[in-house]
Amino acid sequence: MSNFTKxxxxxxxxxxxxxxxxxxxxxxxxxxPFFFLKPTTSYLESGNNIEIPKDxxxxxxxxxxxxxxxxGRNIPESEAMSYVExxxxxxxxxxxxxxxxxxxxxxxxxxxxxxxxxxxxxKFIPKDLIRDPNDVTLWLKVNQIMTQNxxxxxxxxxxxxxxxxxxxxxxxxEGDVILTGTPKGVGPIFPGQVVKGGLKLNNHADNxxxxxxxxxxxxxxxxxxxx
Numbered sequence: 001m002s003n004f005t006k007x008x009x010x011x012x013x014x015x016x017x018x019x020x021x022x023x024x025x026x027x028x029x030x031x032x033p034f035f036f037l038k039p040t041t042s043y044l045e046s047g048n049n050i051e052i053p054k055d056x057x058x059x060x061x062x063x064x065x066x067x068x069x070x071x072g073r074n075i076p077e078s079e080a081m082s083y084v085e086x087x088x089x090x091x092x093x094x095x096x097x098x099x100x101x102x103x104x105x106x107x108x109x110x111x112x113x114x115x116x117x118x119x120x121x122x123k124f125i126p127k128d129l130i131r132d133p134n135d136v137t138l139w140l141k142v143n144q145i146m147t148q149n150x151x152x153x154x155x156x157x158x159x160x161x162x163x164x165x166x167x168x169x170x171x172x173x174e175g176d177v178i179l180t181g182t183p184k185g186v187g188p189i190f191p192g193q194v195v196k197g198g199l200k201l202n203n204h205a206d207n208x209x210x211x212x213x214x215x216x217x218x219x220x221x222x223x224x225x226x227x
Contacts, residue, residue, distance in 0.1 A: 002085055002124040004067045005045065008175030011038040011119055012166050013063075013092055017155050017181025033157045033165045036110070038092070038179075042119040046211035051117045051218040052191055056095040060189050061182035062140040062148045062197050064133060065090040065121065066159055068176040075167040080160035083172065087125040087133060089199045089209050091140075092179055093118035096188075115218070119179075122199070122211040129208055130201070134158045136208075138182075140197040142189055150183025151202055191217040 014035050016028075044050065052058050069085025092113065099112035130136060133152060140148040157165070162178055172178075189195060193215045198207035 002067055002069075002175065004088070004124060004175045004177055005040070005043040005121060006175075008040055008067075008177055009173050011040060011042070011177050011179060013038055013113070013179040014157070014162055014181045017157055018150065018183045019154070019156065030156070033162055035166060036113065038119055039114050041116060042093075042114055044117045044120040044213065046120070046122055046213065048120075049117070049214040049216045050091075050093060050120060050189070050195065051115065051216055052189070053095060053115060053218045057097040057188055059094045059096045059186045060140060060142070060147070060195060061092040061094060061186050062138045063090045063092055063179045063182050064088075064136065064138060064152055064199065066133070066163070066178040066180060067124065068163075068172045068178070069127075069174060071171060071173050073167055073171045075163050075172070077160040077164045080163035083163060084127055084133075084159070085174075086127045087130055087199075088177065089122040089125075089138065089197055089211060090177070090179055091120040091195070091197070091213075092182065093120070094186075120195075120211065120213050121177075122197075122209045125199070125209055135202050137200050137202050138197070139200075140185070140195065142187070142195055143193050144196075147187055148183055148185035150185070152180065153202070154183060155181060189215050191215050
């Protein structure tokens with residue numbers, strides 16, 4: 001079983017890969033993939049607490065994570081799936097107010113995505129449990145209220161395309177994770193809440209994997225001072 005949270009060197013997060021999510025944030029729908037990087041120190045395993053920086057508005061974004069199983073550069077789409085070891089369910093947590101402020105100033109927004117605990121993940125899902133990763137359901141509940149419930153079939157760019165695109169720019173290495181984007185329904189979470197999510201095959205009742213996280217206020221740090 002993969003120990004990707006310990007061995008992977010990078011998290012590659014694909015932006016705006018679902019049309020309705022791009023629209024709900026008022027963003028343009030991309031004509032080709034784009035991505036940003038998150039530190040692996042932001043991984044958080046199920047059962048632990050997501051930390052909310054003081055005075056930050058932090059949004060949840062549930063995503064399918066693709067775990068890379070071997071090194072590769074310039075990977076053709078026709079060979080891309082052979083580089084996949086498996087999957088995970090993930091949250092790309094975003095300090096939205098910090099991201100919006102950075103965007104307005106033309107600054108990078110790594111801070112808004114890179115806090116410790118800002119990439120909660122499920123246990124590793126072996127590749128053979130998901131026949132078609134471009135056709136699975138992702139769902140998220142906050143305090144038992146469903147906030148996100150979407151299918152990877154709505155992704156603009158499918159997994160082979162993403163692997164081809166990313167590997168044409170930077171080498172993919174064993175244990176790296178590609179976060180494939182989030183469906184609509186992103187929204188804020190607050191200290192004291194409980195976040196629960198799951199992944200299931202479309203038209204199936206049972207989840208392949210679930211995770212659950214508490215939410216607490218970050219006990220120290222300099223945020224939310226303006227950046």
